[in-house]
Amino acid sequence: MPGIVCEHCTAVCCRYIALPLDTPETRGDFDDIRWYLLHENVSVFVEDGDWYIAFQASCRHLLLDHRCGIYRARPRICRQYSAADCDYHSGDYNWQEHFTRPEHLDAYVRARRGDHESTKRRKREKVRAGREKSAKRRERGRTGKDATASRSAGAIRARRAGGADLPQMSCPYARKRSR
């Protein structure tokens, strides 16, 4: 824990471990996380879309003055940890979610299910509206065709009734007879 800032810190970074989790997707995955949260000093958080489990457990080598008892032989993970961007700095936690009890997770799952349901409902409504629209369009098309057809039939009937000339077809026999 090098750096002057560590001298003002109570060794926040030495008091827990956090490990990545697979992103839960199924009901069973969430139930597993619920089980983790049933344990004391265990929490789960989501950061940048990634899920982690955290155990609040101080390192055995943390001294009473918050210094490392095995500084020279400290593990790689401690050597790589930088005080420039560590837990000491406020606002570093960019948690999207932080579950410390099973109830928190249950509320999250319920809200998520609600979102999922309303998305599904919106999709269903969209599909239904689309179907209704096409049905109306089809109906309009059919009515238009019927109207055109009846208009044509009506025109022919009117011509016949009024004695109007109907289109003449040339007849080959007529030509023969006139010879």
Ligand code: SF4
């Ligand atoms: S949390 Fe940061 S400041 Fe505190 S001991 Fe760890 S590295 Fe140092």
Ligand code: SF4
């Ligand atoms: S080994 Fe030292 S630096 Fe690493 S967690 Fe323990 S007390 Fe902190």
